[in-house]
Amino acid sequence: MNKQQFKAVYDHCQTLQPVVHRNSVIRKIEEVTGKKIRSGRIPLDTKVARGFFIALANTEHPFYKRFGGDIVVLAKPLNKCWERFVNVKEAMHLMDEDAEKTDSFEKFEELLNDWCTLPDMGIHAPGISDMVAMVMALACLCPEATRLEFKAELDAKHTDHFGIAVRLKIPEYHVPLLFSPHYLTLVKYLTD
Amino acid sequence: MSQLALAKGRLFDADALRVTNLKLFPGTVRETTAEQYADQINKALSLMEVGEFEEIGPDEE
Numbered sequence: 001m002n003k004q005q006f007k008a009v010y011d012h013c014q015t016l017q018p019v020v021h022r023n024s025v026i027r028k029i030e031e032v033t034g035k036k037i038r039s040g041r042i043p044l045d046t047k048v049a050r051g052f053f054i055a056l057a058n059t060e061h062p063f064y065k066r067f068g069g070d071i072v073v074l075a076k077p078l079n080k081c082w083e084r085f086v087n088v089k090e091a092m093h094l095m096d097e098d099a100e101k102t103d104s105f106e107k108f109e110e111l112l113n114d115w116c117t118l119p120d121m122g123i124h125a126p127g128i129s130d131m132v133a134m135v136m137a138l139a140c141l142c143p144e145a146t147r148l149e150f151k152a153e154l155d156a157k158h159t160d161h162f163g164i165a166v167r168l169k170i171p172e173y174h175v176p177l178l179f180s181p182h183y184l185t186l187v188k189y190l191t192d
Numbered sequence: 193m194s195q196l197a198l199a200k201g202r203l204f205d206a207d208a209l210r211v212t213n214l215k216l217f218p219g220t221v222r223e224t225t226a227e228q229y230a231d232q233i234n235k236a237l238s239l240m241e242v243g244e245f246e247e248i249g250p251d252e253e
Contacts, residue, residue, distance in 0.1 A: 047224075049217065055212045080253065111215070116229075133215070
């Protein structure tokens with residue numbers, strides 16, 4: 001992940017109020033990378049995959065001509081919270097550094113095998129970048145000032161993870177990470 | 193032909209898509225195989241080829 005580019009996206013998101021619209025984040029990613037991304041829904045088996053990001057180089061291929069070079073595919077049965085989160089997470093990969101890119105069949109196999117061997121994944125750079133992009137998506141969909149307000153509400157037992165998830169419109173599954181001891185360390189690392 | 197073999201040609205051959213990056217958001221079942229992931233990617237590409245792509249609108253949250 002290009003830290004300089006992400007910092008620009010992160011700083012932009014700190015000026016936004018929840019619910020942070022996915023396109024507010026994605027348009028900024030496009031601006032800092034100079035690339036254009038298309039996102040769309042396709043029927044997928046969500047037991048296997050909620051979505052994926054794919055970047056193409058063959059500009060002569062009919063597929064490229066139709067969809068462009070950077071595409072986010074979203075599983076059609078996802079609810080709105082999951083779809084937003086997957087969309088933003090996958091768009092983060094426009095900022096991947098070369099070493100993180102899945103640009104060969106060997107790296108593709110490594111990536112799939114990393115996901116198959118959870119929770120021991122993260123051995124290879126593309127797999128690590130997949131996990132890092134989840135933190136990046138959270139940091140953009142939940143501005144820090146809002147996170148601190150929610151933390152105070154949590155500490156006071158005035159809300160819970162579900163209450164926060166519906167206000168941010170993100171999956172409840174990912175809310176605990178916002179309040180984990182390592183969250184701010186990760187965000188600082190990504191924006192330093 | 194395995195789904196991985198299909199994906200290999202389709203994604204990385206010089207006269208195919210020539211993928212330069214691909215990342216994944218896994219689904220709800222942890223015990224998923226590489227073949228199953230490749231199958232979903234292949235299915236998605238086949239559906240896109242016939243126009244099955246409901247684009248996210250600019251005003252969607």
